[in-house]
Amino acid sequence: MSHREPGMEESRCGRKPSFLVIGYGNTLRRDDGVGPRVAEAVAALNLPGVATLTCQQLSPEHADPIARAERVVFVDAAVDAPREVQLRPLVPGETTQLMAHAADPRTMLALAREVFGHAPAAWWLTIPAAELGFGEELSPAAQRGLSEAVAQIQALRG
Amino acid sequence: MAKRIVIDPVTRIEGHAKISLFLDDAGNVADAEFHVVEFRGFEKFCEGRPYGEMPGITPRICGICPVSHLLASAKAGDAIMAVNIPPTADKLRRLMNLGQIIQSHALSFFHLSAPDFLLGWETPQPQRNVFGLIAANKELARAGIRLRQFGQEIIEILGDRKIHPAWAVPGGVRSPLTKEGREKIRGWLPEAFATVQTAFDLWKKTMETHQREISIYGNFPSLFMGLVAEDGTWEHHGGKLRFTDSSGSVIADQVDPQKYYEVIGESVQASSYLKSPYYLPLGFPEGIYRVGPLARLNVCEQMGVPKADAELKKFKKLGRGAVTASFLYHYARLIEILASLEYVERYMDDPEILDDYLRADAGINSLRGVGASEAPRGTLFHDYTVDRNGLLKKVNLIVATGQNNLAMNQTVAQIARHYIKGANGAIPEPLLNRVEHGIRCYDPCLSCSTHAVGQMPMQVQLIAADGRVVSEVVRG
Numbered sequence: 001m002s003h004r005e006p007g008m009e010e011s012r013c014g015r016k017p018s019f020l021v022i023g024y025g026n027t028l029r030r031d032d033g034v035g036p037r038v039a040e041a042v043a044a045l046n047l048p049g050v051a052t053l054t055c056q057q058l059s060p061e062h063a064d065p066i067a068r069a070e071r072v073v074f075v076d077a078a079v080d081a082p083r084e085v086q087l088r089p090l091v092p093g094e095t096t097q098l099m100a101h102a103a104d105p106r107t108m109l110a111l112a113r114e115v116f117g118h119a120p121a122a123w124w125l126t127i128p129a130a131e132l133g134f135g136e137e138l139s140p141a142a143q144r145g146l147s148e149a150v151a152q153i154q155a156l157r158g
Numbered sequence: 159m160a161k162r163i164v165i166d167p168v169t170r171i172e173g174h175a176k177i178s179l180f181l182d183d184a185g186n187v188a189d190a191e192f193h194v195v196e197f198r199g200f201e202k203f204c205e206g207r208p209y210g211e212m213p214g215i216t217p218r219i220c221g222i223c224p225v226s227h228l229l230a231s232a233k234a235g236d237a238i239m240a241v242n243i244p245p246t247a248d249k250l251r252r253l254m255n256l257g258q259i260i261q262s263h264a265l266s267f268f269h270l271s272a273p274d275f276l277l278g279w280e281t282p283q284p285q286r287n288v289f290g291l292i293a294a295n296k297e298l299a300r301a302g303i304r305l306r307q308f309g310q311e312i313i314e315i316l317g318d319r320k321i322h323p324a325w326a327v328p329g330g331v332r333s334p335l336t337k338e339g340r341e342k343i344r345g346w347l348p349e350a351f352a353t354v355q356t357a358f359d360l361w362k363k364t365m366e367t368h369q370r371e372i373s374i375y376g377n378f379p380s381l382f383m384g385l386v387a388e389d390g391t392w393e394h395h396g397g398k399l400r401f402t403d404s405s406g407s408v409i410a411d412q413v414d415p416q417k418y419y420e421v422i423g424e425s426v427q428a429s430s431y432l433k434s435p436y437y438l439p440l441g442f443p444e445g446i447y448r449v450g451p452l453a454r455l456n457v458c459e460q461m462g463v464p465k466a467d468a469e470l471k472k473f474k475k476l477g478r479g480a481v482t483a484s485f486l487y488h489y490a491r492l493i494e495i496l497a498s499l500e501y502v503e504r505y506m507d508d509p510e511i512l513d514d515y516l517r518a519d520a521g522i523n524s525l526r527g528v529g530a531s532e533a534p535r536g537t538l539f540h541d542y543t544v545d546r547n548g549l550l551k552k553v554n555l556i557v558a559t560g561q562n563n564l565a566m567n568q569t570v571a572q573i574a575r576h577y578i579k580g581a582n583g584a585i586p587e588p589l590l591n592r593v594e595h596g597i598r599c600y601d602p603c604l605s606c607s608t609h610a611v612g613q614m615p616m617q618v619q620l621i622a623a624d625g626r627v628v629s630e631v632v633r634g
Contacts, residue, residue: 028218061307114292115300
């Protein structure tokens with residue numbers, strides 16, 4: 001059955017999306033929302049074969065579109081990482097990991113593999129978050145990180 | 159010496175909480191408290207905002223049930239404008255709420271609670287999760303995910319791809335359902351009905367093997383509250399308030415939600431940021447009441463759709479008067495999913511559903527407006543007071559988890575009394591699992607506003623009255 005995922009922008013080229021960018025975070029907590037902002041910026045580029053998905057938090061139903069992609073980039077804000085945009089390869093997490101309303105990318109990859117039969121190649125793109133107070137405005141650091149993240153996604157896509 | 163056992167955090171619920179078990183000198187459980195340790199402050203920081211912005215702001219309270227806040231907020235705006243919204247706008251709001259009930263209940267039943275009662279209480283925590291469920295029954299896990307997807311799909315088709323769509327607005331909704339969207343929804347229905355049937359089959363076996371849990375997981379007399387139609391039919395978005403007691407007798411009926419404060423009082427406990435509402439005529443804490451699926455099925459007389467009505471009859475036979483066992487919240491969720499699917503199916507054949515007259519307009523005709531809607535976890539109230547320019551002077555939100563707060567305390571205490579006797583710091587994990595599941599029956603939503611990466615460990619502390627940690631167990 002074909003259907004559109006919540007928050008998922010279809011590829012504009014008519015081909016099956018092979019490269020999925022998932023930006024997640026709370027857009028009302030300033031830099032925590034940088035992940036969705038990156039996904040929106042990528043969507044605006046209308047890149048062939050690229051789909052984007054934005055959500056506040058990862059949850060089980062996202063395993064289906066993840067399993068249907070060939071490559072996935074999870075984009076998130078980070079508060080405990082070095083002060084630079086980091087792109088790290090991901091592998092499915094241990095299946096003993098807890099599963100709550102929200103999950104982490106490794107858990108989602110494991111869920112995609114276990115339930116839908118395929119875990120795509122995946123990366124975790126983290127952007128340093130400087131401000132997490134109430135508001136929708138990104139800090140200058142997160143704004144710079146957003147631009148760099150979009151560039152890294154374009155480079156990764158090739 | 160009195161002691162206190164702390165379970166911190168409680169896992170597989172939405173948000174962060176901890177449980178304290180108070181032991182008497184003999185080591186038996188004397189009392190229990192469910193603490194919510196997050197502070198949100200939405201009511202305060204919304205003051206001064208235009209009321210029309212609230213449907214855009216309040217869904218951010220929660221990433222799991224944003225639709226509930228969206229709809230309650232829009233309804234409060236309707237009341238401030240003193241308008242009746244166009245019929246199709248009402249149907250579309252209802253359709254979105256049904257999608258919300260389906261997706262939320264599917265997550266609760268299949269992925270948060272089923273691992274406990276399908277895999278067994280003694281199953282070690284690392285296996286007693288959705289991956290354990292996949293190992294035990296992959297198709298069930300997959301079907302559960304797909305059912306949740308369906309509910310999300312309904313929301314997304316109406317809300318147009320936004321994370322928190324400000325689609326419902328005071329006076330109606332912003333955009334219609336398209337023919338394409340209707341056909342997508344219709345296309346999902348056979349699979350969704352089949353999944354629910356599978357879940358019912360599974361649940362009936364679960365009831366046979368979990369009589370003990372049914373009898374002690376929050377099985378106590380209390381009041382129940384929910385919205386019902388004028389003829390007593392199950393409601394989820396309109397209707398008026400009804401309270402019943404544990405004998406099944408109606409003690410208050412057709413209470414206008416605009417005047418909820420005449421029947422609901424709000425108590426604040428020093429130990430938690432969660433408010434403890436109670437039925438005002440009985441006072442606190444005697445006015446304890448439960449909301450959510452169990453309560454809604456207790457207060458209604460029929461579901462209004464045939465398949466769910468057949469299940470409701472079976473459900474009501476489980477109680478003498480009201481069904482008082484909180485373990486049966488799970489059963490009630492399944493019945494509500496089934497009813498939601500039937501109502502969705504009905505809307506797909508409704509010629510009005512594609513109409514594009516969707517919004518009534520008016521100025522400020524009332525300085526106070528209340529919006530009430532049934533969130534998956536129970537009745538949600540948004541109460542706004544505005545000035546003549548429509549700027550908010552006061553906001554009061556009453557959420558389901560708060561209304562179930564007293565019941566959750568009693569549930570935890572009841573389970574703990576049964577399983578923890580004479581504990582001297584050594585609390586076997588299966589006992590903690592049961593206490594946690596007692597909370598999970600209510601599917602509490604504590605609305606984390608930021609997400610965290612990584613695992614949540616479970617910390618159990620036995621604390622003496624003087625604050626000394628007698629023993630500590632950390633898992634995860």
